[in-house]
Amino acid sequence: MIEQEHRQAATLRNALDNNDPMNAINTDDEADDAEYEAWKLRELRRLKRDKEERDAAEKDHEEVEKLRTMGEEERRIELRNNPKVCS
Numbered sequence: 001m002i003e004q005e006h007r008q009a010a011t012l013r014n015a016l017d018n019n020d021p022m023n024a025i026n027t028d029d030e031a032d033d034a035e036y037e038a039w040k041l042r043e044l045r046r047l048k049r050d051k052e053e054r055d056a057a058e059k060d061h062e063e064v065e066k067l068r069t070m071g072e073e074e075r076r077i078e079l080r081n082n083p084k085v086c087s
Helices: 002-019 032-069 072-081
Strands: none
Touching: 032 072
C-alpha cells in the first residue's frame, strides 16, 4: 500500500513537472558563443578605430605646433612643399 502511494506520488510529480511551463523554456542559448565572438570583434574594431582617430588628432596637433614654431619664411616654404589636400 505504501509502495503504491509512493508510485502515485511520483507519477503526479512527473505529470506536474512535464506540464510546468517553466520546464518548457530553453535557457541554453547555443548562439551565446557566436554572439560573444561577434561582440568581441566589434569591440576590437571600435578600439582600433578610436586609436587611429587619437593618432590622427595627435599628428594634426603636432603639425600645427610645428608650424607655430616656424618663422614666416619657413612656414611659406613648408606649405608650398607640402600643400594640404582637402577632401
